[in-house]
Amino acid sequence: MILTSTANPQIKAIRKLRERKERQQTGLYFIEGLRIVTEAVQQSAPIETLIVAPALLTSSLARDLLAEAAQRGLSILEVSEAVFASLSQKEGPQGLAAVLHQQYQPLHSIHPQPGQTWVVLDSVQDPGNLGTILRTHDAVGGSGVILLDQCTDAYDPTAVRASMGALFSQQLVRARLDEFQAWQQAQNLAVIGTSDKAKDNYHGFAYPDPLLLLMGSERQGLQPEHLRLCQAVVRIPMQGRSDSLNLAVATALVLYEAYHQRSAS
């Protein structure tokens, strides 16, 4: 049976997942598009429901994916073109979407090991930046991202899109600052921060292993209470008029510098 009413309660509930509050209450989130849904299936992300508009599904790739999903016993919801359009935030919707369970892990279950990197973010506001950081961290083989206090939501549609599937491979943790501090001390973990006022150049700095890289917010950088957690703080040189870089760019520069060191050793 194909659902044809945009007022159907299940459809209304899925549409509400655009709102952060609804995502928090349900622990669910929504993804759409052939590429990201394929990633979710391939990486065995916890899919609650696949949503399909058969009339829009033109590619054979999509049909293969659905066959695989049906074989795995995934719940599949068939909807009309109009219902799909009411869920979609894309131009030219591809007829494939999914509702997934969020996968935040408790901080106490995380034990960073040699060879691992973790990114710790404080008060990051832009979900696009967060998604891009997930994507870059996946590229350097990083383990996961710890979101402190007032960060944007990793399951925001913009973050999901920008992560290009890294959302499914990166471990995600949310923690309060005091929890993080206790955890860090108990495991004796070295945290490296960044600041335009630091003395050490990030380039050539000897990063600890495992590396926990702490980055502050887009507007304010690291606050004093965060700088206190850091064993060292590094600076990215800038010679233009600006005194800062885009957050995802700054994070990438330090992550790749540490990556090159690990690869060379």
Next chain:
Amino acid sequence: MILTSTANPQIKAIRKLRERKERQQTGLYFIEGLRIVTEAVQQSAPIETLIVAPALLTSSLARDLLAEAAQRGLSILEVSEAVFASLSQKEGPQGLAAVLHQQYQPLHSIHPQPGQTWVVLDSVQDPGNLGTILRTHDAVGGSGVILLDQCTDAYDPTAVRASMGALFSQQLVRARLDEFQAWQQAQNLAVIGTSDKAKDNYHGFAYPDPLLLLMGSERQGLQPEHLRLCQAVVRIPMQGRSDSLNLAVATALVLYEAYHQRSAS
């Protein structure tokens, strides 16, 4: 006199600058916010009109800026709060905006010198990426950005915002591919491209001086007709699931690698 009608022809013309077509026809663009307008005034960007909503202007910084602008003889348009809100695309508008003249330069006027870097972009679609690339290029002391063919508009409000003022310091050029090729050959300039299929690692690669770094589109990377222009193509290593990085991140990694080499030599 304070303009109070949102239907005033001048106000309607400014509002239309949100559209790319209108920006192309008029050669103008719109910026808003205390920080970016201050940058524009300080960097002597060609301001056509300053737009001020006195009722919203609370900071003394803004009043100082206006005094400076008046002294320089800049045209200042005073508008009501409602009229300003009709122009603004920001939440919590700050009462300060400006219309500026675009400053594209002709390619034949550009002669890259030793010590300079130029970024060449093909078919970049996301104005946020373009703005972030301008910001990063400013940070490494780069000279300017050349936009080939079907690129997004550097004067798009999202690009302007992401550039954080670098739009005023970076030289901007638009060119067709054939023009670019003729220009490159006439000046015997080495172009370096990036591709995930390249053999050379971008890290440790000996970049030419001056450096022209050619980056492809978000979706497709460099096309064969662009790769043919390159003296060398470098690869950014990735060990995660993804086969690509965000375009602004990839550009930043290569720019900083070349920057570190120049700084060390």
